Amino acid sequence: MPTLTELQEKRGTLVTQARDALNAITANTDESRTAELEQRHDTIMGEFDKLEKDIVREERLAKIEKDEEERRAKNRPIGPDGETRGQDPGGNGGGNGNEGAAAEYRSAFDAFCRSGCDVSALDAEQRQLLRRGYDAEIRTQVAGTAAAGGYTVPVELAREIIKSMKDWGPMYDGNIVREIVTGSGNEFDIPTNDDTAGSASSLAEGADVTDDNSGDLTFGQKRLDAYVDATPWVKISFELMQDSVFNLEEFLAEALGERLGRRANLRLTTGTGASQPNGIATASSLGVTAASATAIAADEMFNLQHSVNAAYRRSPKCRWMFADTTLLALRKLKDGQGNFLWQMGDIRIGAPAVLLDKPYSINDDLAAIATGARAVLFGDFGRYWVRKVGSPLIGTVRERFWPKIGLAGLIRYDGELMDSAAIKHLKLA
Numbered sequence: 001m002p003t004l005t006e007l008q009e010k011r012g013t014l015v016t017q018a019r020d021a022l023n024a025i026t027a028n029t030d031e032s033r034t035a036e037l038e039q040r041h042d043t044i045m046g047e048f049d050k051l052e053k054d055i056v057r058e059e060r061l062a063k064i065e066k067d068e069e070e071r072r073a074k075n076r077p078i079g080p081d082g083e084t085r086g087q088d089p090g091g092n093g094g095g096n097g098n099e100g101a102a103a104e105y106r107s108a109f110d111a112f113c114r115s116g117c118d119v120s121a122l123d124a125e126q127r128q129l130l131r132r133g134y135d136a137e138i139r140t141q142v143a144g145t146a147a148a149g150g151y152t153v154p155v156e157l158a159r160e161i162i163k164s165m166k167d168w169g170p171m172y173d174g175n176i177v178r179e180i181v182t183g184s185g186n187e188f189d190i191p192t193n194d195d196t197a198g199s200a201s202s203l204a205e206g207a208d209v210t211d212d213n214s215g216d217l218t219f220g221q222k223r224l225d226a227y228v229d230a231t232p233w234v235k236i237s238f239e240l241m242q243d244s245v246f247n248l249e250e251f252l253a254e255a256l257g258e259r260l261g262r263r264a265n266l267r268l269t270t271g272t273g274a275s276q277p278n279g280i281a282t283a284s285s286l287g288v289t290a291a292s293a294t295a296i297a298a299d300e301m302f303n304l305q306h307s308v309n310a311a312y313r314r315s316p317k318c319r320w321m322f323a324d325t326t327l328l329a330l331r332k333l334k335d336g337q338g339n340f341l342w343q344m345g346d347i348r349i350g351a352p353a354v355l356l357d358k359p360y361s362i363n364d365d366l367a368a369i370a371t372g373a374r375a376v377l378f379g380d381f382g383r384y385w386v387r388k389v390g391s392p393l394i395g396t397v398r399e400r401f402w403p404k405i406g407l408a409g410l411i412r413y414d415g416e417l418m419d420s421a422a423i424k425h426l427k428l429a
Contacts (some may be wrong), residue, residue: 172261
C-alpha cells in the first residue's frame with residue numbers, strides 16, 4: 001500500500017495531467033480530438049476523486065489507530081492494585097471519574113446489545129451499571145427529553161453517529177452551518193435583521209443629528225421547531241450480536257449515522273418549510289439565472305459570487321455548495337486569461353480545494369445541472385441555523401424480529417436561513 005506522501009504526490013500529478021488535457025484544446029482542435037481530450041480529462045479526474053477518498057481513508061485510519069491507542073492507554077491498570085476502572089474524582093488514583101464511569105457504561109451497553117437486548121442475560125454488576133449510567137447519559141444528551149424505551153446510547157457512540165451524519169452530508173456539520181443544540185424541543189422565535197444597506201452621514205458643526213426615522217432598524221422573525229426523523233429498523237443477526245470480534249459499536253454508528261444523515265441532509269437542503277425544515281436551496285434567493293439550461297459559464301460563476309454582498313463574502317463560513325456532477329463541469333471552466341476557476345488544495349497542510357478562492361462543499365441532494373434547477377449555492381452558510389435537540393436516541397426491539405434484533409435511531413432538528421441575502425443560488429434557464 002502506498003504511503004500517504006506517495007498518494008499525495010500522485011494526486012498532484014493527476015491534476016497536472018488533467019489540466020494538460022484541457023489546455024491541449026484550442027480553437028483549431030477538431031471535434032473528435034476535443035471529445036477525446038475531454039474524455040481523458042474526465043477519466044483522470046475520476047481517478048483523482050478515487051485517490052482523494054483513499055487519502056481520506058488512510059488519514060481516518062491513522063487517526064482511529066491513534067485514538068484507540070490513547071483509549072487503551074487510559075484503560076490500562078492504574079495504581080498498584082491493577083484496577084482497570086476509572087478512579088473516583090479526587091481519589092488517590094488521580095484519574096477522571098467521569099471517563100471511568102462512561103467507559104463502564106459503554107461496556108455494559110455493549111453487553112446489553114450482544115445479549116439480544118435482554119437485561120436478564122446480564123450479570124448483576126452490568127445491570128447496576130446500566131441503571132446507574134442511564135440518568136447520567138440522559139442528562140448529558142437529552143436534558144429535559146424523556147427516552148422512549150430501551151437504554152440511552154452512550155455519549156461516545158452518539159458522537160460517532162453524529163460524525164457519520166456529517167460525513168454523509170454537509171448540512172449537519174457545525175463547521176459549515178451554524179449549529180444550535182438545545183436540551184428541549186420547545187419552539188422558539190429568533191429576531192432577524194439585514195442592515196447591510198445602513199450607513200451614516202456627515203454632521204456639520206452645531207447641527208442636530210437627523211431624527212426622521214430613517215435610521216430605525218427593521219426586524220423580521222424566524223422560528224425554529226423540532227421535527228422528528230427516525231431510521232428504518234437495522235436488523236442484526238443473533239450470531240453477529242454474540243461475535244466477540246465484531247465491532248458492534250462501529251457498525252451501529254455507521255449504519256444509523258448514514259441513515260439519519262441521509263435524511264437530515266436532504267431535508268436541510270430541499271425541505272419546503274411546511275412541517276419540515278426550510279431547506280437551504282429553498283430558502284436562498286436568486287443570484288444569477290444561467291443563459292443555458294444545460295451548462296454553466298465562467299462569467300456566471302463570477303456574477304453569482306458578486307451577487308452576494310462583500311460583508312457576507314468575508315465570513316469564515318462563506319463557501320460554494322453543489323452536487324458532485326456539477327463539480328465535474330465546474331472543473332473545466334477557465335477565466336478570460338485561461339486560468340482554471342478550480343484550484344487543487346493541499347491535504348498535507350489542511351488547505352482545501354477552492355473555486356474562485358473560496359472553499360466548497362459537495363451536497364448531492366442539490367439538483368444537478370438541468371432546466372430550472374438551483375444547481376449552485378454561494379454565500380455565508382453561517383447564516384443558516386441548524387437546531388439540534390440533544391443527541392440521537394436508539395430504540396431496540398427483540399420479539400418482532402426474533403431471532404434478530406432490531407435497532408432504530410431517532411433525531412429531532414430543524415433548519416432555517418436567517419438572512420435570505422446571505423446565500424444566493426444560480427438557476428439554470
